[in-house]
Amino acid sequence: LGNLPLVYLYAPKIMIKRLLWMGLIVAIALSCLEEPDCVNLKNGYIGLSFRRLFAINDTTLSSKDTTLVLSAINANNVPFNAGANAVKGIRIPLDYTADSTLISFETGGKKYQAVFRYQIQPQFISGDCGSRFVFGDLNVPKELSSFDSVNVINRTPVDTLATSVVHVHLFIR
């Protein structure tokens, strides 16, 4: 029989040892798991829609209201291009250095403004990506708005300006 009985007696122990080594290899493989993606690290963008109060059919502002422009954010000059479609709606970035952003608009010589409040929390992502800022719980206090009516329909800002998501309806008469 040669070494057959010896192999038979020790085979289970060899198998167990192999399983232990296999476990170590699995551990090394698991330690190389994928890193998180470094895209969309800031979700501080909101979409605003301007609407006509008490309009019967279409509450969206019409083309004759083109004088409505974004005039200021946080009492500064407008820091970015408001875009050609500012009449019907606009998408803006929120201030990540504070928990509120003041936005002013002008139309027909009348000034409107609203304070957008939100919760902002930073989060570390990875050594490669750095940190991100997570915005949430968007609201517009009625006492801090000079619009005739404000309706928040989505409380979670998005991570890109290139979106059609509307967060707040701002009504004027």
Added chain:
Amino acid sequence: MRFAVFYIIFFAGSSVLNTYAQSQTTNSTNAQDTLQVDTIRNQFLPTGIRIGTDVISIVKSRIQNTFSGREFNADIDFNRYLLAIDYGNWGRSFISSNSTYTNDGRYWRVGAEANFLTRDPERNVFFLGLRYARSNYSESMSVISTDRNYGDLTRTFTSNDMKARWFELNAGLKVKIWKIIWMGYTGRLKFGLKKDDAQSDMLTHDVPGYGRTDRETAWGFTYHLYVRIPFRPTTSIQPPKK
């Protein structure tokens, strides 16, 4: 998907070890003369306690400058079931181009394991188990950020006395190497993480004992070195088949 992978690994290992258990049965038939008929009570009396540590966390602490941690493990047997307790601490520190992050905390796990090698006279263990885990930690992050719309931000965020809890599905092996020296490993599928950072200064990046929080489940793996202190002589849990 992760649960499916976990079960595939478990059942593949289980079939291999069933073969091993059956061969152990054959080997131990020579010891039948010395077997005693246990009472039910005696069957559930512990035969020993195993105390050990996680080798991977020790090695990682040595070779990685982003990790520092230790983990200690213990289990005690009640027939084919084991009561297992783990206690550990870990801290991480990362530096990126716009931020630095550190955390530090302690965690514990407690749970039960079922041994599937019931006919092994040395009571080697191939187990499936469930654990409940809790962690208490603090973390801090310094950010230097530049934005073309709103300018620069330089600030340090800190969250202290944070708590988290989760569950783990475990599978693994514990094998007697020599006398009282045992080795083994545990694969962990961590799920059901709850943390209390919703109102804190910053969102948690890493929970000690759990890991990164950006996924709903997380994998873990620990490789153990144990010392087993026997209370009484061990026999196989079930008598070998005739």
